[in-house]
Amino acid sequence: MEERFTGKVFRFTTAFLLFSTAALLAGEKTKPWQIYQQAANLFQQSGSPEKILDLCKEAADDAENPILQARALFLAAQVQIAEKNTGKAHDILEDIYKNETRFPVNIANEARLRDAELYNTAGDSSNALRLFTVVCDSAANLFLLQEARLGLASVLAETNRWQESDSVLNLVVGESPNYKADERVRALSARQALSLQNSQKAIELLQGNQSKTSLKLLARAYEQAGKSIMAVGVYKKLRDLYPRTQAAEDALFRAGEVFLRAEDWLAAKNEFEKLVELYPESERSALVKYRLGWIYLHLNRLVEALKAFDYISPQPDHAAYFAYMRAECLYRIGKGIPEKLQEAILAFNSLSALYSQSTIAPLAKLRAALIRFEKGDKQDAIISLRQYLSLYSKDALAPTTVFMLAVHGDAATSAHYHRQLIEKYPNSYLYGAALTALQEMDYAEGKYQEIINRQAHLGQKATSGTKTYWQRAQHLLHAEASYFLKHYSQARADYRDAASETDDFLTQNARLGEAWCLLQQGAVDSARTIFTQMRDVVTGADVAKAEYGIATCDFRAQKYEEALHAYPTDIAAEGNRELQAIIAKSHYLGGECFFRLEYYGQAIESWLKLVELFPDDPLASRAQYRAADTYFRANHFAEADSAYQIVLNRYAKSPYAAESMLQVAQCKYNAAQFEDAVAQFKRFIESYPEHAKTRDALEGIQ
Incomplete structure (x- = not known):
């Protein structure tokens, strides 16, 4: 656990109170005093807690001097704290400051300071703040007042009330300038600098300090500054200066985390393995084992990873995560051993059944389905996806599962699941993809009016100036539908909405579409300009589209020889259906150009070439007929x-x-x-x- 800043205040106070007692009571050589001295000596020597507590009680009961009584009670509280009986320590201290008629004001305030520190260490900032404030308001002793102010500043810092914390620190330094060099003040100032992301100032404030708190903060400052090696060096110093302490364990863990974030897997492995060796009973055992398993995975040491994830955590949610990673190890091992893939599927399904309430159970069920797809068991995978939906329809991954069912189904099934995604998960990031897929299906079937109707009812509106990819894709499909319905002005508007500053696939097709609209509206020269511009920037099949557009402009302008040179007839379709259609049209219209130029033999050749290359093209029957008719004429x-x-x-x-x-x-x-x-x-x-x-x-x- 991280040490809080007020800790040093009261270690100093404890030392002052326990070991200056002789000076305060120099004249007292009574039996209670001797009993107290015996208890204090045993405490220094780490003697029996029970014996020390008995002696403290005897001294407090027999002493007539309230100061000696308080010292005995303070020592008893310290023993209870050392034994982790904080409730009993609170009771002892509260009994002192609630009996102000029995004890002097300074003693009562000291008890409050000790109790406040105890609350602060436990993270109870509310009670700590209350008690520190009481001391600040009532202490006449400057030492107690300044210590209370430091404690108050620490609590305010812990609750991120930095401006108030800074004001209290200014009071401390203003009244006692020598506190400016105090390590606690510098540590609090460094803490504030870290909260403001001013790591360099924090580093400067903490240089030269050797306390656990200051070294922890210095390491954090180096981490924040991106100086990982320096941070690790400070963590090593912490381990060297305070071996076998909680601070040393924390430092070892933090060093491993630094290496883990830097993806220095071997260095991280060494730190975490050392932590397991030195602190086998650590409360962090589960965290460390999990990280080691993760590291072994990245090092492709799958058997060691599987062993690390075999750790059985007493916490069900942690146990579920370990089970998930064990299944993941089996999957990765199974890539080389097919039988292991089945083991992985069983492990993921078992996890989702055993830890059904775990946050990772839905992911495990989905992972099992994905592995079935990988194995080629498509039907079993689809069944798994449907089971997932029946169990986790409200899970964050449910829209993704519906989308996968749509992707892996036939046309009717795909349309069903795309519609389901749109209806049930309108806020999903896949909504746009599902809507676009439905529009594409209708486009392939020539259902242009359906596209326009659906877009009007379900189309997404851009919430900001920038449209998403899917919104632009929907505009493109809407434009295409409008074009084929001869709504050219509407189509041009949608093509412009589909385009963006990025010269991507959608933009290029939108620009080509706009050119076709201009051509249909009689603006042949404007259309030719766009087609020519696009030919120089597009790649692949889109080059043929642009060249076909240029040739069509020439054809419309009755420039048949130029059109013949422009038509893309000498390229390979390579199975691209869209490219096949362009080549077929080019052969057909090329034949028309030859015919109008009265090159009838070449016209026949062009038409028959279309029939030879693409006998099933919609233009093939027409081309064959035109060739026959030209022979006849x-x-x-x-x-x-x-x-x-x-x-x-x-x-x-x-x-x-x-x-x-x-x-x-x-x-x-x-x-x-x-x-x-x-x-x-x-x-x-x-x-x-x-x-x-x-x-x-x-x-x-x-």
């Missing part, structure tokens, strides 16, 4: 026939199938294959009896 009926047949065979459900069937008949007719032409016209009429061109087919038969 060029009177290459055999090639047109074959191309139309591909539309019929591969894209029978496309809008171009009926027209292709009719065109096949026309190809047969133009090639003078009249029987085949008639058969094909009949097939068309049977397949599409209500088609607008059925009459044309009938005329073809005739």
